[in-house]
Amino acid sequence: MADYNYGKYLEQFALEGEPVSAVAYGNGHINDTCLVTTVCGTEEKKYILQRINTKVFQDPQGLMENIVRVTEFIGEKIRKRGGDPLRETLNVISTKAGESFYRDKNGECWRMYLFIDGATSFDQVEKPEDLYQGGLAFGRFQQLLSDFPARTLHETIPDFHNTPKRLADFRRAVEEDVCGLASSVEPEIRFILDREADTHVLTDMLAAGELPLRVTHNDTKLNNVMIDNATGRGICVIDLDTVMPGLALNDYGDLIRFGASTAAEDEKDLSRVSCDLAFADACTRGFVEGCGGSLTANELAMLPMGAKLMTLECGMRFLADYLQGDVYFKVHRPGHNLDRCRTQLKLVQDMEEKWVELQKIVSKYAGRRQ
Ligand code: ADP
Ligand code: GN1
Ligand code: MG
Numbered sequence: 001m002a003d004y005n006y007g008k009y010l011e012q013f014a015l016e017g018e019p020v021s022a023v024a025y026g027n028g029h030i031n032d033t034c035l036v037t038t039v040c041g042t043e044e045k046k047y048i049l050q051r052i053n054t055k056v057f058q059d060p061q062g063l064m065e066n067i068v069r070v071t072e073f074i075g076e077k078i079r080k081r082g083g084d085p086l087r088e089t090l091n092v093i094s095t096k097a098g099e100s101f102y103r104d105k106n107g108e109c110w111r112m113y114l115f116i117d118g119a120t121s122f123d124q125v126e127k128p129e130d131l132y133q134g135g136l137a138f139g140r141f142q143q144l145l146s147d148f149p150a151r152t153l154h155e156t157i158p159d160f161h162n163t164p165k166r167l168a169d170f171r172r173a174v175e176e177d178v179c180g181l182a183s184s185v186e187p188e189i190r191f192i193l194d195r196e197a198d199t200h201v202l203t204d205m206l207a208a209g210e211l212p213l214r215v216t217h218n219d220t221k222l223n224n225v226m227i228d229n230a231t232g233r234g235i236c237v238i239d240l241d242t243v244m245p246g247l248a249l250n251d252y253g254d255l256i257r258f259g260a261s262t263a264a265e266d267e268k269d270l271s272r273v274s275c276d277l278a279f280a281d282a283c284t285r286g287f288v289e290g291c292g293g294s295l296t297a298n299e300l301a302m303l304p305m306g307a308k309l310m311t312l313e314c315g316m317r318f319l320a321d322y323l324q325g326d327v328y329f330k331v332h333r334p335g336h337n338l339d340r341c342r343t344q345l346k347l348v349q350d351m352e353e354k355w356v357e358l359q360k361i362v363s364k365y366a367g368r369r370q
Contacts, residue, residue: 139290253310
């Protein structure tokens with residue numbers, strides 16, 4: 001966002017105080033995020049300004065409508081429970097015209113949130129306790145939305161976690177091979193195609209009525225939870241762009257994909273990448289507890305499959321993007337998406353080798369759910 005003149009966006013919003021700085025912030029792969037500071041008398045206020053990625057989210061109006069409704073719904077519950085709705089949910093700052101976002105004359109869409117101060121979003125796991133807290137926060141988030149009218153939510157990215165559809169998109173990227181890179185990544189392509197039978201296991205169960213459709217977050221990376229610096233508690237789930245009807249298994253799966261990995265998502269040295277069972281244990285304990293006994297027997301039984309499929313799906317999305325010339329995920333170096341794909345495939349392989357242990361972890365917490 002370095003080239004933007006933020007002033008003209010900031011003046012559109014109903015902020016407290018005068019903006020004094022705006023700096024690029026965070027490590028998301030999708031939106032452009034900026035930390036804004038204002039001064040109000042002797043007091044400083046902080047906000048988040050984001051440019052919504054409208055290539056990825058093509059209906060910003062529907063997306064913001066979802067976010068406003070979901071955050072108000074959660075905020076109300078937090079208030080009733082005596083919590084702090086200014087820190088325990090995102091708070092959208094309206095524009096001076098009373099809108100939830102501002103569309104500039106070039107069609108770019110901007111939104112603002114209150115900044116959640118005194119809390120950290122971890123890009124890399126530092127300790128299992130953070131994973132437990134992350135799992136707990138995402139499980140609770142799903143619970144808080146269990147009585148939200150799911151059908152009234154806009155589907156912000158259609159088929160977002162439809163893994164068979166993702167595989168079809170991946171195949172097309174390989175066949176089209178627009179950058180002429182496919183022959184250099186044959187082992188990775190083969191690894192993915194060899195697992196075709198797995199890709200539709202959960203969607204088949206959903207279609208057969210064996211898994212429930214819930215309101216889910218759909219992007220449950222640890223860095224989408226704010227962990228309170230003082231208490232160590234996961235206080236707020238952020239990055240709500242993909243909240244829509246989905247599978248609890250995908251939220252669990254993405255949590256494990258990112259949280260149980262021993263290395264960064266873009267680690268180049270694959271010998272450092274594996275699925276850590278203590279990390280997986282902490283994520284599982286938190287998530288199952290956070291869901292508060294609501295997961296069905298089928299959901300519990302399929303949790304390891306959720307972890308494997310979310311990781312495989314993410315791997316194929318990174319590789320498809322590499323083959324298509326890095327058009328979706330932000331990249332910071334040549335081959336970045338390929339490096340990311342390779343970590344995901346390494347994790348899938350490791351999960352397959354540790355399948356029995358992963359099932360044991362799930363059984364341990366599944367038994368305690370009532
Ligand atoms: P992306 O979709 O690009 O991942 P996010 O909404 O997750 O965008 O924001 C990117 C990062 O900005 C987050 O990982 C977090 O560090 C920070 N962030 C976003 N919203 C807030 C907020 N309200 N308060 C504090 N930090 C935030
Ligand atoms: C993106 O927005 P961010 O960085 O939290 C992506 C997720 C991927 C993730 C991989 C809308 O998440 O689906 O799992 O990168 N979000 C979208 O790190 O595509
Ligand atoms: Mg994010």
